[in-house]
Amino acid sequence: MIENKKIFILGMARSGYEVAKLLSKYNNDILITDMKEQDPNHVKELEELGVKYIVSEQPEYMLDASYDYVIKNPGIRKDHKCVLMALELGIPVINEVEVAYFFFPKDITIIGITGSNGKTTTTTLIYEILKEANLPVYLGGNIGFPVASLVEKVKNGDILVLEISDHQLVDMYDFKTNISVLTNLSEVHIDFHGTYEKYKSMKKKIFNHHKSNNLAILNYDNEDVMDLTKDISSNKKYFSIKEEVDCYIKDGSIYNDGKVINLNDIKIKGMHNYENIMCAIMVCKEFNVSNEIINKVLTEFKGVEHRIEYVTNIKGREFYNDAKSTNTESTIIALKSFDKPVVLLLGGLDRGHSFDPMDEYMHNVKKVICYGETKERIKKWCDSINVSCDIVDSLKEATLKAYQISKEGDVILLSPACASWDQFKDFEKRGEEFKKVISTLKD
Structure with missing residues (x-):
């Protein structure tokens, strides 16, 4: 205290x-x-x-x-x-999370979720499943609810599900989780940390103070995750879409100590989402949540706002809001989710990162419309890979232009691959602006 x-x-x-x-x-x-x-x-x-x-x-x-x-x-x-x-x-x-930790009662369970991508969806799923199981659970962290706001609500026996970013981990020293989830690692936020090695070292702090009675849930398919966590003291459990480990996919279903759910019954699609779901299943099984409750949530869960969020269909054009995308890795995940022609809206704060990792995933992109600080670099990159690209100044202009040039059957996707701070307070405001402009097209 x-x-x-x-x-x-x-x-x-x-x-x-x-x-x-x-x-x-x-x-x-x-x-x-x-x-x-x-x-x-x-x-x-x-x-x-x-x-x-x-x-x-x-x-x-x-x-x-x-x-x-x-x-x-x-x-x-x-x-x-x-x-x-x-x-x-x-x-x-x-930081604020560390301060809140000083005030929490001792007999609580803290679940911390971090990773380069998938944090928010995983965090939300864990919370929703535990809530459906009538467990005393609270949601907070980088997901939009400061941990300090929970201090006066939480009592002994409660469960905290916290999304923890690398930015938060920088200034955390005594904070300890009971269960830590590392969804994946990729080269993001290098501008903030200086090197990928420093970024990874911050992510590793989610396992600080862990002993063998604390659980780490890890991505078996991610080499950097496996390398980073080889010497942690936690009890380690793994999920994989390739190998039969603790939680895995086989014959169109997810297994964790037996079959849990058929992939066809899950509302949100894509291998990245199946990884997030496996994380959530593994955490919730630690609280003896039944497959019936897990299935109920997963068959109803439509995803998280601003994360490949379906917005609407206007004259045969499907609009998707992936405003949370602040790096190329997350935009790649979005692009892999569609097999239709895509009009892609890119741009935002210029962190100097390369767009080259997206090269091989642009085959369905018929047009890029770029805006913000990065627009000139994006245009140059598009020209180098022979992808048609138009430059505008604002997200509003980009959205209107996308609708103007698109055709029935196209996907209009906001997945900026850049931080929002050049024109917006945060990614939520960016997503809200996108949806606001879309609403004017309906009128």
Whole structure:
């Protein structure tokens, strides 16, 4: 528990707001800073709780040795001037998840899900199945519900299902799960971490403090996962679409200690989703959830918003929202889901990553429409592989153009392969904008 301390919160957003609210109840002296103006209702609420709020592009000038902790927003890099100054002053730099962990009761079960792709779908499925089984379960983490917001709800005996990103793992030290899931690994977020090796080392922290009575659920088909986890202390269980391990696919069904479900009965399709489902099955089996309950959820589950989400059909054109796609790996997964002609909307924040990994998956793409910071690089890449590409300035223009040039039977797919922050607050806002523009086409 953190009380009677002087706290410097770097970056507000959802996590900063929730952790400030939590800490204000324990006689802490709190300053929260952000480079941008925040929700005025949130600011007013915090100020009424005694939290000082300052908008500043140079927060390091407000930091000194009198502070006991710096709590950093996960999106802020480790080389930020304020972070470097805190470390130089010997001030611990942690994040909202780590803070929440200090306050949780001891007799709870924490399930942590991480990976390059599939985290949100896997996390949601685990939560939905456990909830259907009438177990005392809460959902949080990178999925949109800050962990700090759960502290006053959770009691002994409860289960927490938490999506944990590599950005969050950077500033987590004491946090420990009972069950950790690593869905897969691929070369993403290199701009944030500097190298793939550093990125993988952050992912490995999901197994911190594990002993043989803690469970790790791992992707047997992913070489990097297998290599990274060879020396962890956890009890390891594996899922595979290729080999008969703990959970596997055979003759059109998923098996885990016997047949669990037929693939034809599952609403969401694609091998990537079957991997996510196997993770969820393995976790839920640890709580003795029946196949009947698992089947009920999987036959009704339609997927997660902004993840290859079916939006609508207008004059024979199917619209899919994959706004969560922030890297080429996730866009490849989306492209592999369709065997119809695709008009692909690409673009966003320029992290300098290559689009070359997508080359062999572009055969169904009849047109790329690109926008945002990366548009010129995307156009150059498309020209190099002889894929037709048009440049526009905004996602709205891209959506309207896609509808204009498409034909009946086409798929219009937003799967940007880039982060959203050049034009949007987050990927949710990007997806909402896409769907808003689509709604105008119906009128």
